[in-house]
Amino acid sequence: MVEKIIVRGGGKLNGTVKVEGAKNAVLPVITASILASEGKSVLHEVPELADVTTINQVISHMNADVTTNGNTVTVDATQPLKTEAPFEYVRKMRASVLVLGPLLARYGHAKVALPGGCAIGSRPIDQHLKGFEAMGADVTVGDGYIEATTDGRLKGAKIYLDFPSVGATENLVMAAALADGKTILENAAKEPEIIDLANYLNKMGAKVIGAGTETIKIIGVEKLYGAEHTIIPDRVEAGTFMVAAAITGGNVLLERAEAEHLRAVISKMQEMGVSVEEEGDGLRIIGPDRLKATDIKTMPHPGFPTDMQSQMMALMLRAEGTSVITETVFENRFMHVEEFRRMNANLRIDNRSVVVEGPSNLQGAEVEATDLRAGAALVLAGLVAEGYTRVTELRHIDRGYVKFTEKLADLGADIERVKEEQEQTRESLSTS
Ligand SMILES: CC(=O)N[C@H]1[C@@H](OP(=O)(O)OP(=O)(O)OC[C@H]2O[C@@H](n3ccc(=O)[nH]c3=O)[C@H](O)[C@@H]2O)O[C@H](CO)[C@@H](O)[C@@H]1O
Numbered sequence: 001m002v003e004k005i006i007v008r009g010g011g012k013l014n015g016t017v018k019v020e021g022a023k024n025a026v027l028p029v030i031t032a033s034i035l036a037s038e039g040k041s042v043l044h045e046v047p048e049l050a051d052v053t054t055i056n057q058v059i060s061h062m063n064a065d066v067t068t069n070g071n072t073v074t075v076d077a078t079q080p081l082k083t084e085a086p087f088e089y090v091r092k093m094r095a096s097v098l099v100l101g102p103l104l105a106r107y108g109h110a111k112v113a114l115p116g117g118c119a120i121g122s123r124p125i126d127q128h129l130k131g132f133e134a135m136g137a138d139v140t141v142g143d144g145y146i147e148a149t150t151d152g153r154l155k156g157a158k159i160y161l162d163f164p165s166v167g168a169t170e171n172l173v174m175a176a177a178l179a180d181g182k183t184i185l186e187n188a189a190k191e192p193e194i195i196d197l198a199n200y201l202n203k204m205g206a207k208v209i210g211a212g213t214e215t216i217k218i219i220g221v222e223k224l225y226g227a228e229h230t231i232i233p234d235r236v237e238a239g240t241f242m243v244a245a246a247i248t249g250g251n252v253l254l255e256r257a258e259a260e261h262l263r264a265v266i267s268k269m270q271e272m273g274v275s276v277e278e279e280g281d282g283l284r285i286i287g288p289d290r291l292k293a294t295d296i297k298t299m300p301h302p303g304f305p306t307d308m309q310s311q312m313m314a315l316m317l318r319a320e321g322t323s324v325i326t327e328t329v330f331e332n333r334f335m336h337v338e339e340f341r342r343m344n345a346n347l348r349i350d351n352r353s354v355v356v357e358g359p360s361n362l363q364g365a366e367v368e369a370t371d372l373r374a375g376a377a378l379v380l381a382g383l384v385a386e387g388y389t390r391v392t393e394l395r396h397i398d399r400g401y402v403k404f405t406e407k408l409a410d411l412g413a414d415i416e417r418v419k420e421e422q423e424q425t426r427e428s429l430s431t432s
């Protein structure tokens with residue numbers, strides 16, 4: 001059944017919304033849970049997302065016992081596991097490659113379907129594989145699969161990443177946790193999700209030092225145990241609702257939004273005239289009457305996150321003056337530009353930048369979510385467009401946002417999610 005989000009632009013958003021646990025933290029944490037050969041892991045604040053269902057299916061397929069009770073997930077991986085992740089899962093979600101490191105470290109073997117490219121870029125995993133090889137694994141790529149094997153335990157190594165890749169850092173830290181000896185990872189990613197993973201691994205008995213800096217040291221241990229852990233708040237979901245408040249000139253309190261994780265986003269919003277204040281355990285966002293133009297360049301953390309690029313572009317569409325947004329992390333993350341144009345947006349691509357001439361007089365249109373954050377950005381633009389915006393391909397949005405439509409509706413947005421059939425019935429009623 002084809003579903004759509006239908007949003008009518010207009011009102012200001014007001015109220016309170018709670019930020020969920022972070023998608024990009026929970027996925028590696030769930031894959032790390034299969035490192036435990038003794039004891040169960042109990043994970044709290046797990047968001048109810050399609051990606052979480054997929055990663056749970058991946059490890060269940062391997063024989064891990066996964067039980068979900070609301071936002072708590074329990075993983076028991078103490079029984080022998082299968083060491084393969086087939087294409088049907090990796091196709092749905094690239095983060096499935098994060099089982100490579102844990103399986104290789106625990107069993108000396110891992111076979112995972114090649115993830116391939118996706119809408120935002122080619123996304124190779126050469127840095128993950130180079131790290132496994134440095135730790136003594138034999139890696140072969142063929143017939144659509146990556147297979148890594150090692151005789152005995154992986155060996156600690158000194159690994160320099162060509163780029164601070166989030167996934168490579170995670171996969172290699174997990175592999176090194178059970179390796180023989182010390183691993184030093186240089187030019188490592190510094191994202192908050194890396195720190196969350198390291199904290200969880202350390203509760204499991206690992207020795208990971210320096211997560212959140214560019215050099216991570218891991219002293220391998222012989223065995224890891226299940227542990228209890230609460231997932232950090234989702235800084236991208238928080239950032240998306242910050243834009244929702246700002247673009248509508250609203251006043252929204254984001255509970256459990258972590259200012260420290262959002263420094264770059266907060267600073268850019270403030271430059272645009274948005275008021276952002278810490279309040280309780282969260283952030284209060286008050287949108288101005290007039291937004292100011294600004295320039296943004298995406299970078300690895302602590303730079304401006306690429307996962308907020310399309311949502312900030314939506315905000316720039318309503319700002320007065322020329323804004324330039326440059327994408328340096330992914331080579332093809334501008335699919336939303338064409339969709340914004342359908343909404344009468346005035347913007348153009350210039351190489352790796354998009355030049356936005358604002359403010360655009362946005363008009364509702366039928367648009368397609370080309371990827372997760374692009375989908376969210378189109379809904380945000382729809383909040384201030386004249387008339388109705390219909391967003392399709394919601395499976396992308398469902399990967400990373402819990403109850404997106406309901407949360408916006410609770411803040412006062414005129415928005416609903418409908419099945420195509422319902423929409424036709426409504427149209428025929430309104431024309432009869
Ligand atoms: C599940 C998850 O956490 N996803 C996040 C993670 O993705 P992911 O871990 O895939 O992103 P990476 O940091 O690895 O990728 C960043 C860049 O490095 C390149 N690269 C990466 C690995 C490699 O071996 N070779 C290589 O060339 C990629 O093609 C990309 O251009 O970090 C991205 C960058 O912050 C975010 O947008 C994603 O939301």
Ligand SMILES: C=C(OP(=O)(O)O)C(=O)O
Pocket residue numbers: 024094095307372373400
């Ligand atoms: C790109 C993203 O996720 P993934 O790496 O899972 O595709 C994202 O969260 O915006």
